[in-house]
Amino acid sequence: MSAKQKVALITGAGSGVGKAAALELAAGGWNLALAGRRLEPLEAAAQAVSELGARALAVATDVGDPDSVRNLFAKVREAFGRLDLLFNNAGTGGPPKPLEELSYQQWKRVVDTNLTGAFLCTQEAFKIMKEQDPRGGRIINNGSVSAHAPRPNSAPYTSTKHALTGLTKSTSLDGRKYDIACGQIDIGNAATEMTARMSQGVPQANGTIAPEPTMDMRNVAEAIRYMADLPLDANVQFMTVMATKMPLVGRG
DSSP states (O other): OGGGOOOOOOESTHHEEEEEEHHHHHHTTTEEEEEOOHHHHHHHHHHHHHTOOEEEEEOOOOOHHHHHHHHHHHHHHHHSOOOOEEEEOOHHHOOOOOOOGGHHHHHHHHHHHIIIHHHHHHHHHHHHHTSSSSSEEEEEEEOOOTOOOTTOOOOOHHHHHHHHHHHHHHHHHGGGGEEEEEEEEEEOOOOOOTGGGTTTEEOOSSSEEEEOOBBOOHHHHHHHHHHHOOTTOOOEEEEEEEEETTTTOOOO
16 A cells, blocks of 8 residues: 555644644655644644645544544544554643642643543454554553653643553564564654753752753654555554753763
8 A cells, every 4th residue: 555545643733843743754755644632733733634635634632531532543544545654643731749749630631631541442443453444553652751750740741641651562472463663762852842841951860050052853753654654564662852962871
């Protein structure tokens, strides 16, 4: 199947990593379904995708809501007839406060979006991918480097990202019989609106505040496209793409 016939669905597609990945895939000929909470930025991203010559569908979605997710995948099936790639990218963080001060609702909001949302979308993707012809597809989970090490006061976010690694492995195993591949990309300090504060200094494990380097978002988008374009008999199980000098590795 040519790339121009392939369909990718990206959650959290209205900005940041999701939008960058959408534009990179569109440049490679993929058609895009774009999901996120707010329709306005999704429609702007869809317009940018269309200008690159790809088909685009924008669907406002709450990935933590099973009915909303089912509606999203029904619209993707109706519009495109198949699904070749799901990028589980939607994510949120809790307030940066001590673990013991977090409320149940603050914890649950992060879990519902980051973990339950990825599970619900994976479940619906399986239903399409196992039945379509040609059969199969690929799922990529955005794990973040928080799947390896926490930042201070990040228990909900870090917990969900560690859990995504388990979901990635289970999805990879359970998807084999349907020709569904699953991998995870762990991103560290890509330059986005969310990471702009890093140049001013962010909390470190030793209690200090220090600036951290970032990297161009293009590096992430190209990595996702590489993973997406592989034939289904090959898979990047885990990939870490990070700013070289960020203080993740070591005791800094």
